[in-house]
Amino acid sequence: MDLDVFVATHQGEWNRLDALARKRRLSGEEADELVTLYQRATGHLAKVQATTPDPTLVGRLTALVSRARAAVTGSRSSGWQDVARYYAVSFPAALYRSRRWWLPVAVISLVATAVIAWWVATHPEVRNSLATPAALREMTRPGGAYESYYSDRPASSFAAQVWTNNAWIAAQCLLYGIALGIPVLLVMWSNVLNLGAGVGLMASAGRLDVFLGLLIPHGLLELTAVFVAGGLGLRLGWTIIDPGPRTRATALAEQGRSIIGMAIGLATVLAVSGVLEAFVTPSGLPTWARISIGVAAEAAFLLYALVLGRKVAAEGETGDLDAADRADLQPVAA
Numbered sequence: 060m061d062l063d064v065f066v067a068t069h070q071g072e073w074n075r076l077d078a079l080a081r082k083r084r085l086s087g088e089e090a091d092e093l094v095t096l097y098q099r100a101t102g103h104l105a106k107v108q109a110t111t112p113d114p115t116l117v118g119r120l121t122a123l124v125s126r127a128r129a130a131v132t133g134s135r136s137s138g139w140q141d142v143a144r145y146y147a148v149s150f151p152a153a154l155y156r157s158r159r160w161w162l163p164v165a166v167i168s169l170v171a172t173a174v175i176a177w178w179v180a181t182h183p184e185v186r187n188s189l190a191t192p193a194a195l196r197e198m199t200r201p202g203g204a205y206e207s208y209y210s211d212r213p214a215s216s217f218a219a220q221v222w223t224n225n226a227w228i229a230a231q232c233l234l235y236g237i238a239l240g241i242p243v244l245l246v247m248w249s250n251v252l253n254l255g256a257g258v259g260l261m262a263s264a265g266r267l268d269v270f271l272g273l274l275i276p277h278g279l280l281e282l283t284a285v286f287v288a289g290g291l292g293l294r295l296g297w298t299i300i301d302p303g304p305r306t307r308a309t310a311l312a313e314q315g316r317s318i319i320g321m322a323i324g325l326a327t328v329l330a331v332s333g334v335l336e337a338f339v340t341p342s343g344l345p346t347w348a349r350i351s352i353g354v355a356a357e358a359a360f361l362l363y364a365l366v367l368g369r370k371v372a373a374e375g376e377t378g379d380l381d382a383a384d385r386a387d388l389q390p391v392a393a
Contacts (some may be wrong), residue, residue, distance in 0.1 A: 062107075062111055062113055062116065065103075065107075066116065069099075069103055072096055072099060072100070073100065073103075073120075073123060075092075075096060076093070076096040076097060076100055076123060076127055077123055077126070077127075079092060079093040079096065079127075079130070080093065080097075080123075080126045080127040080129070080130040081126070081130075082130075093127065093130060093131060094131055096127070097124070097127040097128065097130075097131050100120060100123055100124050100127060101124055103120060104117070104120040104121060104124055107120060145320070145323070145324075146324070146327075147367075147371075148371045148376050149320060149376065149378050150320065150321070150323075150324035150378065151363055151364055151367045151368035151371055152368055152371045152372045152376035152377060152378040153317055153320060153321055153324075153368075153377075153378025154287065154321075154324075154363075154364035154365075154368045154378075155364060155365060155368025155369050155371075155372045156368070156372055156377065156378060157287070157290060157291055157294060157317075157321075158364070158365065158368075160290030160291065160293055160294045161286050161287040161289065161290030161291065162290075163290070164247065164286045164289045164290040164293065165282075165283065165286040165290075168247060168250070168251050168282075168286060168289075171248075171251045171255070172251050172254050172255040172258065173255070173258075174255070175251065175252060175255025175256065175259065176254075176255045176256075176258035176259040176262060177259065178255075178259065179255065179256055179258075179259025179260060179262075179263065180258075180259040180260075180262040180263045181263075183263075185259075186259075186260065186263060189256060189260070195260060195264075196264075198260060199260055199261055199263075199264035199266060200264075201266075201269075205257065205260075205261060205270060205273070206269070206273065209273060209336065209337075209340045209341040210341035219333070221332075221333040221336050221337060222326075222329055222330050222333035225281055225284070225285065225329045225332065225333065226325075226326050226329050228246065228250065228285055228288070229284060229285055229287075229288035229322070229325050229326075229329060230288075230322065231243075231246050232246055232247070232285065232288035232289045232291070232292040233288050233291055233292050233295075233318050233321070233322055234292075235292055236291065236292035236293065236294070236295030236296045236318070237295060237296070237299070238296070239296040239299055239300065240292055240293040240294075240295065240296020240297065241296070243289055243292035243293055243296065244293075246289070247285075247289045250285060254282075257270065258270060258271075258274075268346075271350075272346040272349065272350060273340055273341075275349075275350045275353045275354070276335055276336070276339045276340045276349040276350060276352055276353035277332050277333075277335035277336035277339065277340050277353060278332075278353070279353050279354065279356070279357035280328060280331060280332040280335065280353070280356045280357050280360055281329065281332035281333075281336070283328075283357060283360060283361075284325050284328040284329050284332065287321070287325060288321075288325055291317075291318055291321055294314065295311075295314050295315075295318060298310050298311060298314045299311065317378055320378060321378075328360065331356065332356075335352065335353065335356060339352050339353070
């Protein structure tokens with residue numbers, strides 16, 4: 060396609076569209092003309108992107124189409140309704156639609172954790188390679204490092220620290236997906252190793268029940284959030300390898316928007332787990348009560364993700380931006 064001829068042919072339409080889009084009041088005829096020219100401009104933009112993606116022209120048409128779309132659809136202000144819709148519709152739909160990634164990550168991670176814990180608990184030479192016998196006794200004894208970790212700091216500051224640490228792990232999983240997902244596997248493996256070692260060491264000291272009583276109240280929800288983040292990171296990495304019928308740029312844009320939205324929801328989930336870890340785990344409640352709270356929180360999340368998520372996904376919700384907020388693309392022949 061000859062860009063000079065293309066620009067010369069449609070320059071008048073673009074100028075007219077720009078003038079109408081900037082106008083405060085439109086007559087009925089002008090409004091109809093605005094819609095017609097806007098539809099043509101989206102087609103021009105798609106054609107340029109598909110055949111001769113000149114950066115200057117693409118930028119110019121993108122700005123023109125965005126301005127015209129705002130004039131056609133009217134401005135939309137975000138508010139509490141958008142927040143409520145995100146948590147009631149968009150986030151659960153995105154969780155459900157990505158379940159084929161994060162559920163396998165959860166199963167594999169838990170199995171690997173159990174294998175590592177068994178290996179550490181049943182092989183003294185493995186434990187001795189981790190630390191000296193004296194250091195291991197200090198970590199696993201009553202009131203030792205594994206227990207005092209949850210109660211040696213003020214609960215409010217501990218909750219903030221836990222949330223920051225876990226949110227960073229989740230963010231790494233989400234961001235590292237752009238590197239084909241390989242760093243995500245390393246982050247997940249590091250998490251599995253640390254957890255498996257802790258379980259194995261406490262089991263070898265005959266105090267596995269104590270450790271699980273401290274871990275389960277917050278750990279179920281916390282680990283699930285990390286598994287979701289890991290699954291999304293791997294999904295993003297696979298999108299780079301296999302974008303499907305979409306262009307790679309379009310597929311990455313869709314997945315990127317989904318991940319940004321999921322990051323907000325996961326930060327909320329991790330904030331809840333941080334509160335549980337700071338206020339429930341070290342509390343004086345009976346072990347059965349603390350575990351029950353953790354199991355209830357995990358069950359609520361799974362119902363939210365898999366039951367509510369399935370319902371809103373069946374209604375057509377994808378977890379992506381609303382159609383009015385997405386870029387205008389129009390199919391064109393290659």
